[in-house]
Amino acid sequence: MTVTAPLKHEVKDLALAPLGRQRIEWAGREMPVLKQIRDRFEKEKPFAGLRLAACAHVTTETAHLAIALKAGGADAVLIASNPLSTQDDVAASLVADHGIAVFAQKGEDAATYNRHVQIALDHRPNIIVDDGSDVVAELVQHRQHQIADLIGSTEETTTGIVRLRAMFKEGVLTFPAMNVNDADTKHFFDNRYGTGQSTLDGIIRATNILLAGKTVVVVGYGWCGKGTALRARGMGANVIVTEIDHIKAIEAVMDGFRVLPMAEAAPHGDIFITVTGNKHVVRGEHFNVMKDGAIVCNSGHFDLELDLKYLAANAKEIKDVRPFTEEYKLTNGKSVVVLGQGRLINLAAAEGHPSAVMDMSFANQALAVEYLVKNKGSLAAGLHSIPREVDEEIARLKLQAMGIFIDSLTADQIDYTNSWQSGT
Ligand SMILES: NC(=O)c1ccc[n+]([C@@H]2O[C@H](COP(=O)([O-])OP(=O)(O)OC[C@H]3O[C@@H](n4cnc5c(N)ncnc54)[C@H](O)[C@@H]3O)[C@@H](O)[C@H]2O)c1
Numbered sequence: 001m002t003v004t005a006p007l008k009h010e011v012k013d014l015a016l017a018p019l020g021r022q023r024i025e026w027a028g029r030e031m032p033v034l035k036q037i038r039d040r041f042e043k044e045k046p047f048a049g050l051r052l053a054a055c056a057h058v059t060t061e062t063a064h065l066a067i068a069l070k071a072g073g074a075d076a077v078l079i080a081s082n083p084l085s086t087q088d089d090v091a092a093s094l095v096a097d098h099g100i101a102v103f104a105q106k107g108e109d110a111a112t113y114n115r116h117v118q119i120a121l122d123h124r125p126n127i128i129v130d131d132g133s134d135v136v137a138e139l140v141q142h143r144q145h146q147i148a149d150l151i152g153s154t155e156e157t158t159t160g161i162v163r164l165r166a167m168f169k170e171g172v173l174t175f176p177a178m179n180v181n182d183a184d185t186k187h188f189f190d191n192r193y194g195t196g197q198s199t200l201d202g203i204i205r206a207t208n209i210l211l212a213g214k215t216v217v218v219v220g221y222g223w224c225g226k227g228t229a230l231r232a233r234g235m236g237a238n239v240i241v242t243e244i245d246h247i248k249a250i251e252a253v254m255d256g257f258r259v260l261p262m263a264e265a266a267p268h269g270d271i272f273i274t275v276t277g278n279k280h281v282v283r284g285e286h287f288n289v290m291k292d293g294a295i296v297c298n299s300g301h302f303d304l305e306l307d308l309k310y311l312a313a314n315a316k317e318i319k320d321v322r323p324f325t326e327e328y329k330l331t332n333g334k335s336v337v338v339l340g341q342g343r344l345i346n347l348a349a350a351e352g353h354p355s356a357v358m359d360m361s362f363a364n365q366a367l368a369v370e371y372l373v374k375n376k377g378s379l380a381a382g383l384h385s386i387p388r389e390v391d392e393e394i395a396r397l398k399l400q401a402m403g404i405f406i407d408s409l410t411a412d413q414i415d416y417t418n419s420w421q422s423g424t
């Protein structure tokens, strides 16, 4: 379908649409679950008459989510959830081929990013699809009067959920918000295997560095950390993990990784990857004892995990050495190489998670939006889990699409698992 009527948008270049169209089609081959949901939405039109604002990384995978929501009848606006993650060809195709209003350009500055958040809210959304909670935070801080329009929101990522919990505690989250991140078919695969693969992809595309034999320090051993450490080991790196949580640290030790405090890991690392969702987990005291030329990057959240202000304040010179690769020559004579301006390296220098995992994440998103609409007016304010049966159905459909079938319990086994008398 080609839309001829002028559409409000802010994308880099509409002439990139054919390339975007081709890449969106390619990604679709690995997104069979979302495709089934989209086909049903097309027939049932569950979102007819509803205004939807989505804030997500504008990638080939998000394109499929946006197309599915539009197929369901939503009047959708899409903005970027990160200044560096937009794929400009995809943004162009969504506007030109699908009639979706996209406001996103790779490399947009902070002022533009924030202006796009305002544009998303100017749409007066009934539904917000958020990734990191920037749109919801703006709504509850400065546009309380618009909450009456809202049926609810959905949240994609761990730190977004942390922010929503904090909002609820303060009494400002006065509408239902679907917790997409905590669905098993989301974080087990997206945060772990998606981040594991795409983070290394980003580092390799930015630097073309050999991982075998390098010491990689993974900061944080949550879902993203586990995947990153596992995949780095698979590429032959010696992996050190740092943590602040005793249980996660034992897990890392028993998974066979060396665990050290950051101050002790800092002199050993060749490459540092932060995946904590926390602030300044690598800072001055650590940069100062790193090897000359150590590479640091973030695959967690925003650009705060690395203390970039410290680096800038202590640099004699900051030099672009390759795309998404800047060398900070420090006053102590050593240099630190920062990838992707300290923003998500997997989305800045590579293409984010592969489509096969985003298929499940975005199936959860699409069904979360439908759940909000179906239960309009009856859900309490605060966070809501994706219903277990939805999570299980997504897993069933994914396995089916992969051509993998599993056993089911026999009647005898069901009886056995339901009884407590037959212990022996
Ligand atoms: N790059 C991506 O595409 C991508 C994908 C999914 C999630 N994320 C983001 O990555 C971050 C991590 O997500 P997750 O699901 O792994 O969260 P998680 O809660 O499972 O793990 C975070 C871990 O970091 C640890 N941590 C916190 N502060 C630390 C510190 N100072 N030093 C060392 N460890 C510390 C915590 O103890 C925890 O184990 C979040 O911000 C999330 O939003 C990014």
Ligand SMILES: Nc1ncnc2c1ncn2[C@@H]1O[C@H](CSCC[C@H]([NH3+])C(=O)O)[C@@H](O)[C@H]1O
Residues within 6 Å of the ligand: 056, 057, 058, 059, 060, 061, 062, 081, 082, 131, 132, 156, 157, 158, 190, 194, 300, 301, 302, 303, 344, 351, 352, 353, 354, 358, 361
């Ligand atoms: N290819 C992709 N397309 C769309 N979203 C993705 C892709 N890869 C990863 N993500 C999502 O990105 C989320 C983390 S983004 C962290 C949010 C914040 N806005 C920031 O940019 O710092 C994860 O929860 C993933 O589901």
